[in-house]
Amino acid sequence: MLDSLRPIIESLIFVADEPLSIKQLEAMLGGVSRQQIKDILQQLMAEYETEKRGFALQEVAGGYQFRTRPEYRDWVIKLKQSSPAKLSRAALETLAIIAYKQPVLRTDVEHLRGVDSGGIFKTLLERDLIRVMGRKDLPGRPMVYGTTRRFLEVFGLKDLSSLPTLGEMEQLEESWPSVSKSS
Amino acid sequence: MLDSLRPIIESLIFVADEPLSIKQLEAMLGGVSRQQIKDILQQLMAEYETEKRGFALQEVAGGYQFRTRPEYRDWVIKLKQSSPAKLSRAALETLAIIAYKQPVLRTDVEHLRGVDSGGIFKTLLERDLIRVMGRKDLPGRPMVYGTTRRFLEVFGLKDLSSLPTLGEMEQLEESWPSVSKSS
Amino acid sequence: MGQSSYNVQLGEVFEGPMDLLVYLVKKNDIDIYDIPIAVVTEQYLGCLELMKELSLDVSGDFLVMAATLMQIKSRMLIPAAQDNEEDEGAEDPRMDLVQPLVEYLRLKSAAEQLSHISLLDRDTFVRDVKEDSIEADVTFKPLRPVGLFELIDAFQRILKNASKEHFVDITKDAISVRQRISELMEILEERKNVTFQELFLGKHSKKMLIVTFLAILEMIKLRLIRVMQHIDSGIIRIYAGQS
Numbered sequence: 001m002l003d004s005l006r007p008i009i010e011s012l013i014f015v016a017d018e019p020l021s022i023k024q025l026e027a028m029l030g031g032v033s034r035q036q037i038k039d040i041l042q043q044l045m046a047e048y049e050t051e052k053r054g055f056a057l058q059e060v061a062g063g064y065q066f067r068t069r070p071e072y073r074d075w076v077i078k079l080k081q082s083s084p085a086k087l088s089r090a091a092l093e094t095l096a097i098i099a100y101k102q103p104v105l106r107t108d109v110e111h112l113r114g115v116d117s118g119g120i121f122k123t124l125l126e127r128d129l130i131r132v133m134g135r136k137d138l139p140g141r142p143m144v145y146g147t148t149r150r151f152l153e154v155f156g157l158k159d160l161s162s163l164p165t166l167g168e169m170e171q172l173e174e175s176w177p178s179v180s181k182s183s
Numbered sequence: 184m185l186d187s188l189r190p191i192i193e194s195l196i197f198v199a200d201e202p203l204s205i206k207q208l209e210a211m212l213g214g215v216s217r218q219q220i221k222d223i224l225q226q227l228m229a230e231y232e233t234e235k236r237g238f239a240l241q242e243v244a245g246g247y248q249f250r251t252r253p254e255y256r257d258w259v260i261k262l263k264q265s266s267p268a269k270l271s272r273a274a275l276e277t278l279a280i281i282a283y284k285q286p287v288l289r290t291d292v293e294h295l296r297g298v299d300s301g302g303i304f305k306t307l308l309e310r311d312l313i314r315v316m317g318r319k320d321l322p323g324r325p326m327v328y329g330t331t332r333r334f335l336e337v338f339g340l341k342d343l344s345s346l347p348t349l350g351e352m353e354q355l356e357e358s359w360p361s362v363s364k365s366s
Numbered sequence: 367m368g369q370s371s372y373n374v375q376l377g378e379v380f381e382g383p384m385d386l387l388v389y390l391v392k393k394n395d396i397d398i399y400d401i402p403i404a405v406v407t408e409q410y411l412g413c414l415e416l417m418k419e420l421s422l423d424v425s426g427d428f429l430v431m432a433a434t435l436m437q438i439k440s441r442m443l444i445p446a447a448q449d450n451e452e453d454e455g456a457e458d459p460r461m462d463l464v465q466p467l468v469e470y471l472r473l474k475s476a477a478e479q480l481s482h483i484s485l486l487d488r489d490t491f492v493r494d495v496k497e498d499s500i501e502a503d504v505t506f507k508p509l510r511p512v513g514l515f516e517l518i519d520a521f522q523r524i525l526k527n528a529s530k531e532h533f534v535d536i537t538k539d540a541i542s543v544r545q546r547i548s549e550l551m552e553i554l555e556e557r558k559n560v561t562f563q564e565l566f567l568g569k570h571s572k573k574m575l576i577v578t579f580l581a582i583l584e585m586i587k588l589r590l591i592r593v594m595q596h597i598d599s600g601i602i603r604i605y606a607g608q609s
Contacts, residue, residue, distance in 0.1 A: 015494070089520070092520040095517065095520070102547070103547060103585075134551075134589065136589055144590065146544075160541060161541050166518075166522065169518050
């Protein structure tokens, strides 16, 4: 095992959620001395340093963690800003109601969700997932909403009629309840 | 900049949430040729391979991502204190049929397997391994299914064409003993 | 206790009739293109009996296969020569079984191969990218593609908590009408107005005609459009409604 100790420690630090301390490593590895672990960590740190890799092993908050090098900070920020975000649960719920009930009023959506949804509507409009289809002939002429072409793209749908019906989804649930749990 | 291109690419892959494609890298780096990026990626992959690090650079789902080496899986699982993600034999079989036959109807899959597969479909949908691709122009407009990008990620496949080729009957017969063990 | 553990095991082994068939073919070391149908049928039925005795849940799929086997067996008994209409091309009745069986075996072996691949979160792991190791200010990000299942799941959650009065019609037809409304809105956004007849051009199926008409009615109701008819020509024209 001694031979593979270095890559094992490396993989553990790589996947750990937080900086990994020597104590934690000691407990994990069982039977390996503190000093051995320390030596390997020093070795690894030196390696990443001299090889000028894109990230380095750093000692932070009493533990060890891989971090990007400060000199590439601008690149990382650029990537992070261009990498896709996830829709929040509330946004997804709102979107689902609009998709299935369109053309629909905001008040109808809020009624179903039981909460004010103004902020979410704004986000969904900004993200071009929903759009105003027109105004309804009611006092105040409220706006009617529907989904956009972009919505279809994000969900990988050909058109709205490819949306599964609830009946179809229930069918999947009904069959083979015993197996679905275990698989 | 050419000198630092390698660590920059390394750091970008390191911080990306998902496999980073050459196209994304090209867009980020601006002015660097596709071929240059490709060459550096090949270089990096080879390096991580020969240096026997704890993790390696892999080509998956049309992009590049760092992943721990399978030989250290037990250590990583121990650290994460999570039970490894499992797929039942039935789920794997269903998934294989969908992967090779997509776009495919649920009834076609069930026909091949000889059993109702609704529960398994639901599990695979929940795990984002398969998706509804649309509907077929048949009575009742049944849904057609295919695999997702997540499927490629989970199975570490570059793209669908890197699925193992379906064997011919002669080859299968040779491998029968191993099949019979598992059943 | 002993029986229930056995129960689980057998259930694992014979997931379905195809699985059982594969087991028999292998056990007897049979040439798949020359299956001794009588033997296999007998053993298949024997297994079903055993499963019933062990009070296993023998699903209908198993019985369908049993019927197929017995039918092939009886067809085998009819001498091919009597089939004088097509005595040359007289097909081996077993082909009905062989083709799906071969197909099943091929895919089963593919599944086997897939299971040996290093699976994410089983054999190989990725870094959980935490912002603290990047220190980047993240503002507006584009969207990540979302699984359709998440959308349906979200909707089902809503419906569970919603009262009956907010019943939602999401039958296939209703969705088609919604789709058509969406399409018509796009046409109107582009062209401001369009003739009634144009909207039906190229819609040959009766269903599409009805769906288009229902969509127009719904849009009129919602005041999304205005409909005007020319006094002289009689042409009906539809205008985008945000007047």
